[in-house]
Amino acid sequence: xxxxxxxxxxxxPARPGRFKEFWRYFRENKGAxxxxxxxxxxLLLALFAGLIAPHDPLVQYRSATLVPPAWQEGGTWSYxxxxxxxxxxxxxxxxxxxxxSFVVGVVVVILASTGGILLGLISGFAPKWLDTFIMRLxxxxxxxxxxxxxxxxxxxxxxxxxxxxxxxAIAYQPHYVRLTRAAVIxxxxxxxxxSAKVAGARLPRLMFITxxxxxxxxxxxxxxxxxxxxxxxxxxxxxxxxGAQPPTPEWGTMLAEAREFILRAWWVVTFPGLAILITxxxxxxxxxxxxxxxxxxxxxx
Amino acid sequence: MSEPVIVAEHLARHYEVGGGLFSKPKVVKALSEASxxxxxxxxxxxxxxxxxxxxxxxRLVTLIEEPTAGSFTIxxxxxxxxxxxxxxxxxxxxxxxxxxxxxxxxxxxxxxEEPLKINRPDMSAAEREEKARAMMALVGLRPEHYDRFPxxxxxxxxxxxxxxxxxxxxxxxxxxxEPVSALDVSIQSQVLNLLLDIQExxxxxxxxxxxxxxxxxxxxxxxxxxxxxxxxxFGTKDEVFAHPRHPYTKALLxxxxxxxxxxxxxxxxxxxxLPSPLNVPDGCPFAPRCWKAQPIxxxxxxxLEGSGHRVACHFPED
Numbered sequence: 010x011x012x013x014x015x016x017x018x019x020x021x022p023a024r025p026g027r028f029k030e031f032w033r034y035f036r037e038n039k040g041a042x043x044x045x046x047x048x049x050x051x052l053l054l055a056l057f058a059g060l061i062a063p064h065d066p067l068v069q070y071r072s073a074t075l076v077p078p079a080w081q082e083g084g085t086w087s088y089x090x091x092x093x094x095x096x097x098x099x100x101x102x103x104x105x106x107x108x109x110s111f112v113v114g115v116v117v118v119i120l121a122s123t124g125g126i127l128l129g130l131i132s133g134f135a136p137k138w139l140d141t142f143i144m145r146l147x148x149x150x151x152x153x154x155x156x157x158x159x160x161x162x163x164x165x166x167x168x169x170x171x172x173x174x175x176x177x178a179i180a181y182q183p184h185y186v187r188l189t190r191a192a193v194i195x196x197x198x199x200x201x202x203x204s205a206k207v208a209g210a211r212l213p214r215l216m217f218i219t220x221x222x223x224x225x226x227x228x229x230x231x232x233x234x235x236x237x238x239x240x241x242x243x244x245x246x247x248x249x250x251x252g253a254q255p256p257t258p259e260w261g262t263m264l265a266e267a268r269e270f271i272l273r274a275w276w277v278v279t280f281p282g283l284a285i286l287i288t289x290x291x292x293x294x295x296x297x298x299x300x301x302x303x304x305x306x307x308x309x310x
Numbered sequence: 311m312s313e314p315v316i317v318a319e320h321l322a323r324h325y326e327v328g329g330g331l332f333s334k335p336k337v338v339k340a341l342s343e344a345s346x347x348x349x350x351x352x353x354x355x356x357x358x359x360x361x362x363x364x365x366x367x368x369r370l371v372t373l374i375e376e377p378t379a380g381s382f383t384i385x386x387x388x389x390x391x392x393x394x395x396x397x398x399x400x401x402x403x404x405x406x407x408x409x410x411x412x413x414x415x416x417x418x419x420x421x422x423e424e425p426l427k428i429n430r431p432d433m434s435a436a437e438r439e440e441k442a443r444a445m446m447a448l449v450g451l452r453p454e455h456y457d458r459f460p461x462x463x464x465x466x467x468x469x470x471x472x473x474x475x476x477x478x479x480x481x482x483x484x485x486x487x488e489p490v491s492a493l494d495v496s497i498q499s500q501v502l503n504l505l506l507d508i509q510e511x512x513x514x515x516x517x518x519x520x521x522x523x524x525x526x527x528x529x530x531x532x533x534x535x536x537x538x539x540x541x542x543x544f545g546t547k548d549e550v551f552a553h554p555r556h557p558y559t560k561a562l563l564x565x566x567x568x569x570x571x572x573x574x575x576x577x578x579x580x581x582x583x584l585p586s587p588l589n590v591p592d593g594c595p596f597a598p599r600c601w602k603a604q605p606i607x608x609x610x611x612x613x614l615e616g617s618g619h620r621v622a623c624h625f626p627e628d
């Protein structure tokens with residue numbers, strides 16, 4: 010026990026050093042900090058939607074359809090952002106929708122990045138024929154517009170939120186593969202990799218323990234940026250009826266359902282649209298800041 | 311007193327370069343006809359200008375690449391690919407650039423323990439740490455450095471870490487690929503003394519690759535001079551430095567700065583450029599730049615001849 014404490018004690022000062030350095034660079038970009046705060050707020054709202062939301066997002070108040078927001082004539086404070094054509098509370102639906110968007114972002118990024126990193130690592134270390142095979146396969150996927158490819162895949166798999174996420178993850182995969190492969194090839198010829206080889210390290214160890222940690226910075230940035238793209242694309246699929254199905258309070262689906270009421274009730278489309286806009290901008294700003302902070306080439310001393 | 315640690319015979323390594331879909335690749339003879347032995351506790355220095363095959367030799371001896379021709383044995387075991395795993399313990403390398411040779415994402419402790427983790431799978435974590443800490447003391451690092459990352463160290467300290475990592479498996483042969491060229495002069499001597507100190511204690515054989523003749527003079531027992539992938543002169547340090555026989559060695563030595571400004575040195579200026587290794591001239595590779603070249607030099611390649619102090623030249627100096 011005493012041994013363990015002695016070991017952890019000297020470890021602690023090194024950690025904040027790196028984090029502090031990261032934060033120092035990240036803080037320089039004001040937009041990124043604002044983005045981070047908005048993202049954090051979005052995360053909290055999604056987590057505590059059950060506590061904050063005034064109503065159940067699926068309950069239809071038949072007596073109160075298309076009620077305008079509270080500050081407009083005819084609005085009530087019981088439905089702060091108004092209700093939709095079926096009498097469901099907009100605010101509650103938006104809060105629960107944040108959950109879906111967050112899950113979509115996380116799942117798509119995890120699926121796309123694990124697959125992409127794995128393929129990229131293999132491609133970077135593989136003999137030339139396998140490398141060429143993987144890269145040309147990725148080029149084929151890249152040659153379709155991401156949304157179009159996702160649409161085709163959803164059409165094959167059947168429309169649902171889970172299938173939409175899988176489809177988008179597949180469409181995003183090549184970006185991770187290319188990024189990882191480029192970083193791996195740059196690192197692979199460095200002396201520390203050769204010295205690991207001289208020490209007898211086998212391929213899996215070289216790939217995951219020696220090289221991968223040194224390639225993570227650009228991948229993290231890509232993950233942050235594709236997080237927002239995933240939210241946007243799933244919303245787009247939802248809007249086209251190929252993503253989450255009603256009555257799921259997903260932002261894109263909400264937009265699609267309310268399309269015919271655009272002229273009569275501005276709030277049913279404006280609020281989901283704003284929610285998508287704000288989250289995507291916030292995450293993109295944050296991603297830019299991450300890139301500035303993590304990319305050593307952009308660092309100023 | 312004992313068996314040589316490494317015996318290399320006629321080592322060669324050729325690379326194919328270029329060559330697209332329709333063109334035939336060209337062959338670069340990066341190294342040919344390298345033969346040498348090193349005894350325990352001795353240092354063999356390999357000198358020559360850039361591109362003469364020094365680092366290729368290092369890559370062959372450290373089992374990173376297979377020789378195209380020739381063979382070598384380490385500790386009596388042939389260095390063929392099926393023996394590589396067995397020989398990993400016996401030969402280790404220290405690289406030139408201490409900024410590139412350490413993994414920036416690993417702590418000093420885990421850098422030192424990695425060779426043990428791979429090659430001694432049944433060693434316990436506590437035992438590994440104990441060994442790593444002992445090694446840190448040996449190479450002159452303080453105990454608190456165990457948990458730090460390489461970017462927190464200066465070049466000299468990093469090179470100490472690299473030396474420590476190479477020593478973790480208690481190798482018999484260390485390949486030092488210009489271990490001090492990237493360091494400040496004041497740090498160079500510290501690292502060199504550390505290396506010499508360790509060599510004496512552990513009876514290590516060093517293959518010391520360098521282009522810095524003053525460093526070689528300090529550490530070497532024997533010297534191989536290489537030119538364009540071929541050894542051109544071999545001898546003990548004193549012989550080679552006092553009586554260079556190959557004109558190229560003579561030119562190299564005359565280019566070394568001395569600390570005595572009074573002494574008049576005759577500097578030999580070599581004309582022309584190093585020929586491309588893609589297109590090595592017939593005959594002596596040094597002939598186009600040699601001031602003593604005769605017709606025979608351009609037609610027949612001289613072999614490394616003689617016993618003891620050997621030289622590959624038709625008209626060696628005496």
